[in-house]
Amino acid sequence: MQYVNRKSLIAALALTLAACGGSDVQTEPAPELTISPIEAGEVCEAGGFAVLIDGEESAVVCNGVAGAQGEAGEQGEAGEQGEAGEQGADGDSPVVVINPIEPGEVCEAGGSEVVVEDAEGNVLDSAVVCNGVDGADGASSVLVINPIEPGDVCEAGGSEVVVEDGNGNPLEGTVICNGVAGADGMDGEALTPEISVAPAVNCATGGVSVTIGDAAPFEVCNGEAGPEGPAGPDGASPTVEVAPIAPGAQCEAGGYLLTITDAAGAVETATVCNGVDGEGGGTTNPDPDPVVTISECMIVTDTVATPEGTAADADGLVSVEVDGVGTDVPATFVAELGYGDASTDPSTWTFAEGISDATGELLGEFGATIAAGDYGFVWRVALEAGDAWTYCGVNGVIGTFTPADAGTLTVTGQTGGETQAIAGWDFVGSSLSASEGTGSAAFYEEGAEATCSFFGSGAEWACDNFPVGTDFFDTDGVTPLVDTYFRYQADFSGFSDISVSGTFKVSNSGPTHLQIAAEYADGSLEFMAAPFEITVRNSNFDATFVLPPAAGQAGPVAYRFYPYNPSTSGGNMRMINLTFSGTAL
Incomplete structure (x- = not known):
């Protein structure tokens, strides 16, 4: 029979037994060891057994399998076959023996010796498991509240909260001072301080850290070990309850009452009053002005x-x-x-x-x-x-x-003559004749004159079907890609320093840009350096544009207004009024 992971078995036994406690602290009984047979199969080809500690499998020992078949003998003249090899011997199972140990020098409270032997009785390993001795008594902490008279420690008096052990020795403490008189100001509200409790950091036996309002936190530790004897209860942290005190005889400006109950049920109380208003101070306005x-x-x-x-x-x-x-x-x-x-x-x-x-x-x-x-x-x-x-x-x-x-x-700048109106249009009714000077206006769609729809009552000239796209010029930067425009013709050639002012309106889906070009008698066009970006939607807006040509040069025969890049072809732009002005040459 072969051993599978024998050292692991013994180590597992030792670790499992040690985990139940050493000779100084063990209080649990010795572990229960069970040996269970395993049928031949996937776990052990020739069968075997499992060692269980407290019902949990710790190790598996498999029987040895049959030896390999011997090789056939060489064929002689008669060609006789070699004999089969003999089957290997079964492996031996180890024996686990548990011997009790009486209380004494080896184990103060008694215990057990676990011995693992082979089939011949030879000891393979052993371990001693001692029962634990009784723990020492715990001691409860006591919470004491001492009043503090007005003076250097607390200007308006207060309370000292002290945590003592069972022998009256102070362990931790904190001072809570009554509020002093504040400066004059608006009445404030009495607020209940926030109480928070967290695990203690500096307590060897555990405890809690208590924070009251903005005061520094203090720790209340569990009781430490007392004289040896029967096991006693754990130390307990006190409970703290806070109740508000309305302004009155007890606290002029209100405050709060602390009720502290320790582990033994003893109750102590402490009163903490808010400071009263004094000269020159102020409090939070309960009804602040709107911002x-x-x-x-x-x-x-x-x-x-x-x-x-x-x-x-x-x-x-x-x-x-x-x-x-x-x-x-x-x-x-x-x-x-x-x-x-x-x-x-x-x-x-x-x-x-x-x-x-x-x-x-x-x-x-x-x-x-x-x-x-x-x-x-x-x-x-x-x-x-x-x-x-x-x-x-x-x-x-x-x-x-x-x-x-x-x-x-x-x-x-001026180049000689006075600035004057050249021509103007206010689009009332269906007439597109100039309201000032002499001139005419028309709408061109894809280079051909077209009828422009009149919006509403006809008081505004509104057109749509403008080109959709953000690019106005071709890649050469000169040739316009857009050929839909408003055209205004007047006697511009007798003027220089020409500008136009007007009122416009664009629908929500209307054009986003407006480019203007001067049209000369030979058919050439001179555009503004940059288009005007339309940012106002569905509301009248005013705009003034300085037009080509350069200052001091004669004007063209007409001006073209190119709206472009609406979000839909139905987005429209409305001309409400336009006035061209210039300096007479």
């Missing part, structure tokens, strides 16, 4: 151009919230429109008072005295005069404004 904030502020018309000596408008938008909810702009609201060198701090620019209404729409005007040049412009707003200004950028970001967020103001 009013500017939640959004932006420039709506981000590009403005005007001839020197001519005023121009710019508009903006602001939103106000009360405690996070949108509301009307307050009557105290102030707004200013300013301009200056775009490379400098906008707080140093020139500002003039603007107009704001309850809906948050802002309207301001640049004066007619601004010298020719290129400027940045910006709206700045405040909830009331004297508050810090909030500067409004073209991207709607507030609080991080830089000069790069400013709008663009271009004032063109």
Whole structure:
């Protein structure tokens, strides 16, 4: 018979027995050892047995299998076959013997000796398992509360909470002082302090850490071992209950009552009063004022151009919230429109008072005295005069404004004659004749003149079916991909420094960009350097554009307005009024 993992068996026995306790602390009886036979099969080919400790399998011992068959003898003349090999002998099972040990020097409380022998009675291994001796008595801790008179330790008096062992020796303590008189202010609410309990860190026998309000935590430890004797109960932590005290004779400003019960059932109480109001102080306002904030502020018309000596408008938008909810702009609201060198701090620019209404729409005007040049412009707003200004950028970001967020103001210079109106249109009724000067207007779709639908009552000229796409020019950067436009013809050739101002309206799905080109008699086109980006949806907006050609040069025969990139072909753009101005040559 063969042994499978004999050393593991003995080690397992020793570890299992040791795990039940050493000679100093073992209180459990010796483990139960059982030997169970195993039938021949997958676990043991020739059968065997399993050793179980307290019903759990610890090791398996398999019988030896039959020896291999001997090789056939060499064939002689008669060709005789060799004999079969003999079967191997069965393995021997070990014998486990448990001998009791009386109480004495080997085991103070008695125990057992476990011996493992082979079939011939030879000892293979042994182990001594001693019963545990009685543990020492535990001791309960006692919680004592001592009053503290007003003085250096506690200005308004208080209590000292002390944890003592069963012999009256202090183990841990903390001081809770009554609140002193505070400074004058609004009445506050009496608050119950928060009590939290966590496992103790510095207790050798375990315990809890108690935190009362903002006071430093203190630990209450379980009782330590007492004199030897019968096993006693574990030490127990006291319980702490907190009840609020209404303002009155006991506590002028209210407070709380601590009720502390120790393991023996003894009850102690302590009163902690809130400080009373004194001169110059203050408390939390139980009914705070609503918080009013500017939640959004932006420039709506981000590009403005005007001839020197001519005023121009710019508009903006602001939103106000009360405690996070949108509301009307307050009557105290102030707004200013300013301009200056775009490379400098906008707080140093020139500002003039603007107009704001309850809906948050802002309207301001640049004066007619601004010298020719290129400027940045910006709206700045405040909830009331004297508050810090909030500067409004073209991207709607507030609080991080830089000069790069400013709008663009271009004032063109005079070349000789006075600036005057060349032609104007206000689209009332179905007539497209100029309301000022001499001129005509038409709508072209894919290069051919087409009828443009009239919106509503006919007071606005509204057209749709604009090209969808963000690219205006072909890859050469010169040839337009768009051939749908409004065309305005007038006697522009007698003027230079031409600009146009107008009021427009775009539907929610309407064009996002507007490009303008000067059309000359030879059919050539000269476009603005960059398209105008339309950011206002479904609301009237004003815009002024400085038009080609360059200052001092004669104007063209007509101007084309190319709206493009709507979200749908049905998105429309409406011309409400237009006025072209220039300097007579």
